[in-house]
Amino acid sequence: MAFPSLPRRSAWRGAAAGLAALALVVGGATAATAEAPAGRPAEVGDPPTGTSLPTLIMSPLEPVLGDSADDVSVGVVVRNPGDEPIPAGELRVELNPQRVETIAGLDEEFPVSGELLAESAIGSTAAESEQSVTVTIAREDLPLTALIAPGVYQLRATLTPESGTAPVIPEVTGDPGSDPEAAEAGDSATAETDALRSAAVPFVWRESGGSDVEVSVIVPLVLPTDIRTLPTRDQLSDLVPRLDRLLTAATAQRATLAIDPRIIAGIRAYGDEAPLLAQRFLSRLESSSLPGFLLQFADADPAAQAALGFTTLLEPTNLDFVSRFGVEPAQEPADELPDEPADDPAEDDTVPTVLPTLSELLAWSEEAPTAWPAEGAVDEGTLQLLEANGISDVVLTSDNVTQEGGPRVTLGRSDALVTDARLGAAARRALAAPNDTERAAAVSEIAARLALAAETDVPGVILGLDRGAIADAENPEQLLEDIGDLDWVAATPHTEQATGTASLKSADTLEERRELLRTAVNREGAVDEVGAILIHPEYLSGYQRTRLLDLFATRYAASDADFPAVATTFRMRDAELMEGVRAVSTEHTQLVGASTRVPVQLRNSLPFEALVSVRVDPASAALTVPERSFADVRVRPEGTEQLLVPVQSRVSSGESGLVVSIADVSGDWTIFTGTLSITIRSGVETIAIWTLGGLAALLLGFGIWRSVRRRRHRRRAPELTAA
Structure with missing residues (x-):
């Protein structure tokens, strides 16, 4: 049975803090990728900033091998992010003839010497580059025959530098993320051998023996990471075909849907102006027979909110900043939303007073409200917060609990679905893989783990697909099809899974992330206050809350997610919003003659149209300003407006200025006060003219x-x- 191999985007389980020195990553069941400590699996993404260690990835391109007479192709990728080249060497592919009997057996060390299947010379890998090769194993050289018991076996690739060259990668075996002691040993490993070794990569020989394993998949329907509020109509047009394919694959797999409410609200907000494909997709989603639940808006993390001491979950305040585009079908408003700020000032004059309510935009029928916090971060405080908000169903990962029996368990007064953390990590790599080899390695691990689950009569398995990885995957439906093609997998709704028992393990959110989130929450009021100068102040409060919810997204929960960089970008945008409308000072303004009109530029940093009152006063007695007050000045979103202020000089020359104050239309709240410098040269100019x-x-x-x-x-x- 073969798995189609299609290109995929980035595939790493990023090394967690303290394990970054692990050098060798292989996308197999016992791939040498460092997982986060304390039971928190690392998110998919690029390697941590500053990582410069080489990476070796190897996998059979068909994770399930049969009795066919075809040769076997093994893909190998050597990635060198460092400043020095990796020397040329010899690549060896070996087989462990011992069959893997249990899931835990995938973590056992590969024998010192396996059966050699193929050798191939490989050239040097230049600095900051990678190379891919394919090693072909002749069918007659593969010591697997019909007499060999079907099941899971392991391959290993070994890259040995040419004689006289120093090794560049320490030997790493096993999965350091599953055993802290093994991780510590791998982290301190030295390159005392001449070989650059990968860990074992599993594959399934023929088909799994034993009964089928019942597999339930939780499929997130989420927005790409570059959409920070709600999608524009153009973005919906690009996004919906992929979501529609994913829904089709989920239906075939009898999966459970986890839906970001932004998708529902984003389509409804435009009304008849929403793309036709988006309207049809929403109708199909509403009529789907699949079980499902709504994620928190923007997939915000309840565990982080509990860690901050919240007593209620964050919710959007309004979505009027988007729904205004959908209420006048005859108009042609700009598609851009404030993520890429643009607005049409004329629209604000014609927006009806009645917009869809938030409850109308978010209305959804679900069996029971369910929460899906960040992986491995749930504690008793999280469950108490959810219970206080009427949510008694929760999705947890197996590294967050001690579990026995089936994956449906009860924790106090909460019912929980327990997803397989290691299986989820492999699925994460498959969704984000940048090439065929890395994707095949991840799918091979999934096939092997499910085959061993079938052989050992595991009561049932729930696979929760990673929300961050699936959001940006080009063809996420392909993974569901690959899983559905496994003969030993029985697609099962989660409601039919066996029950078991579980207790929570100690867990917590990252301290740095907590403090950065706390600071962002504290700034929300200051940003909302600026809305006083807008024609529609509610637009800014709804926009800012939506941005804040996105900052709480679970995809930023992992230790390797570089959340500080995300928070910095968020803070910089906050600073722009809090500038509101300001007077832009030129480098030097000269007053020519005794009387003239001085241009004053007003700059609006907000993504919505502002309506302000402006007062201009002389900075000294050298100037007089006959007209000082300018009421109801409109400044377009992210744009400028020019005022011509009449100014007269009382002296022939000197330095002075204009004090510009910008306030809301009532004049009660001032957002800007500044002085524009002016050089007076009226006397000199008069003499020159005469x-x-x-x-x-x-x-x-x-x-x-x-x-x-x-x-x-x-x-x-x-x-x-x-x-």
Whole structure:
């Protein structure tokens, strides 16, 4: 049985803090990827910033091998992010002839020497580059025959540098994320051997023996990470076909849907102006027979909110900043939302007073409210917060609990679905894989783990697909199809899974993330206050709360997610919003003459149209400003407006300025006060003008005199000739 191998985007389980020194990553069941400590699996994503250790990835391109006469292809990727080249060497592919009997057996060390299947020379890998090769194993060289028991076996790739070159990757075996002691040993490993070794990569020989394993999949329907509020209509047009394919695959797998409410609200907000494909998709989603539940808005993390001491879950305040686009079908408002700020000032004049309510935009029928906090971060405080908000069903990962029996358990007064953390990590790598080899390695591990679950009569398995990885995957439905193609997998709704018992393990959110979130929450009021200068103040409060909920998203919960960088970008945007409308100062303004009109530029940093009152006062007695107040000045979103302020000078020269104050239309709240410097040169300019005028008069008089004289000379010329 073969799995189609399609290109995929980035595939790493990023190394967690303290394990970054682990050098070798292989996308197999016992791949040498460092997982986060304390039971928190690392998120998919690029390697942590600053990682410069080489990476070796190997996998059979068909994770399930059969009795066919075809040769076996093994893909190998050597990735070198460092500053020095990896020397050329010899690549060996070996087989462990011992069959893996249990899931725990995947973590056992590969024998010192396996059966050699193939050898191949591989050239050096330049700094900051990678190379991919394919090693072909002749079918007759593969010591697996019909007489060999079907099941899970392991391959290993070994890259040995040329003689005389120093090894560049320490040997790593097993999965350090599953055993702290093994992780510590792997982290301190030294390159005392001449070989650069990968960990074992599992595959399934023929088909699994034993009965089928019941597998339930939780499929998130979420927005891509680059959408921070709600999607524009253009983004919906691009996004919906992928979501529709994913819904089709989920239906075939009898999966459970976990839906970001932004998808539902984002389509409804545009009303008849929403793309037709989006409207049809929403209708299909509403009529789907699949079990499902709504995630918290923007997939915000309840565990982080509990850690901050919240007594109620964060919710959006309004979505009027988007729904205003959908209430006037005859208009053609700009598609851009404040994520990429744009607005049409004229729209604010025509927006009806009645917009869809928040409850109308978010209305959804679900069997029971369910929460899905960040992986491995749930504690008693999280469950208490959820219970206080009427949520008694929760999705947990197996590394967050001690579990026995089936994956449906009870924790106090809460019912929980327990997803398999290691299976989920493999699925994460498959969704984000950047090439065929890494994707095949991840799918191979999934196939092996499910085959061993079937052989050992595991009561049932729940696979929760990673929300961050599936959000940006190009073809996430392919993974569901791959799982459905496994003969030993029985697609099962989660409601039919066996029950078991479980107790919570100690867990917590990352301290740095908590403090950055706390700071962002504390800034929300300051940002909302700026809405006083808007024509529609509620737009800014709804926009800011939506941004804040996205900052709480579970995809930022892992230790390798570089949340500080995300929080920095969020803080910088907050600073822009809090600037509101300001007077933009030019480098130097000169006052020419005793009276003129001085241009004052008003800059609106907000993504919505502002309506302000402006007062301009002289900074000193050297100037007078006949007209000082300018009421109801409109400034377009992310744009500028120019005021011409009449100014008169009382002195011939000097330095002064204009004090510009910008407030809301009532004048009760001032957002900006600043001074625009002005240099007065009216006396000098007057003298220069009179001087130039006098010179012009003299030149004109001299020209007239010469002209008269020439004419007289011409009249007298004939008389002189006759004489």
